Amino acid sequence: GAGVSQSPSNKVTEKGKDVELRCDPISGHTALYWYRQRLGQGLEFLIYFQGNSAPDKSGLPSDRFSAERTGESVSTLTIQRTQQEDSAVYLCASSPGLADAFSYNEQFFGPGTRLTVL
Amino acid sequence: LAKTTQPISMDSYEGQEVNITCSHNNIATNDYITWYQQFPSQGPRFIIQGYKTKVTNEVASLFIPADRKSSTLSLPRVSLSDTAVYYCLVGAFSGGYNKLIFGAGTRLAVHP
Numbered sequence: 001g002a003g004v005s006q007s008p009s010n011k012v013t014e015k016g017k018d019v020e021l022r023c024d025p026i027s028g029h030t031a032l033y034w035y036r037q038r039l040g041q042g043l044e045f046l047i048y049f050q051g052n053s054a055p056d057k058s059g060l061p062s063d064r065f066s067a068e069r070t071g072e073s074v075s076t077l078t079i080q081r082t083q084q085e086d087s088a089v090y091l092c093a094s095s096p097g098l099a100d101a102f103s104y105n106e107q108f109f110g111p112g113t114r115l116t117v118l
Numbered sequence: 119l120a121k122t123t124q125p126i127s128m129d130s131y132e133g134q135e136v137n138i139t140c141s142h143n144n145i146a147t148n149d150y151i152t153w154y155q156q157f158p159s160q161g162p163r164f165i166i167q168g169y170k171t172k173v174t175n176e177v178a179s180l181f182i183p184a185d186r187k188s189s190t191l192s193l194p195r196v197s198l199s200d201t202a203v204y205y206c207l208v209g210a211f212s213g214g215y216n217k218l219i220f221g222a223g224t225r226l227a228v229h230p
Contacts, residue, residue, distance in 0.1 A: 004161075033218075042205065042220035043162070091161050107218060109161025 025094030140206030
């Protein structure tokens with residue numbers, strides 16, 4: 001079946017421009033996550049969606065970063081006025097639903113979007 | 119949130135068993151231990167998850183001692199295709215969801 005897809009796969013932009021990154025989660029998955037991965041480092045959590053709501057935006061680095069989700073499906077991560085420090089791979093993941101205290105929902109990751117800010 | 123500590127890198131040869139140990143001294147009662155694998159230019163992939171004792175699937179085994187302050191991922195008879203970064207994570211439950219905290223991981227290099 002179809003996994004998580006992300007577009008574009010690569011994005012090169014100039015400093016100061018806005019970019020939009022798209023994530024298509026696995027159909028039926030209510031939870032959606034965005035992460036950032038700098039070269040050679042682990043993943044940084046950015047934001048979590050449950051349905052179309054974002055109860056945890058604590059990982060967004062600054063107010064230049066925003067994200068939305070519509071139809072409990074597609075999500076868009078927007079970075080305004082991009083800076084060179086924003087260069088990284090942006091990964092999206094989805095999982096089936098809410099976790100209770102003694103369960104775990106596996107997260108399924110997309111291939112990521114490699115963003116390069118010149 | 120429980121912090122994890124694992125070796126930065128490991129080397130092995132084809133056909134050997136590889137054991138990667140992760141320390142998580144501050145693990146909470148409700149936390150699960152999960153391992154992900156990441157190949158270059160790909161997103162991480164779930165390998166195995168456990169709460170205590172031993173868990174085995176078709177890919178790996180996970181050993182967790184009684185105090186749960188550490189865990190060991192065991193990969194039997196590795197091949198070149200097992201070269202990847204392996205992340206140990208301890209599940210943090212906040213607001214009813216799983217906030218994955220990834221460290222730098224362990225870079226495993228398998229040699230011919």
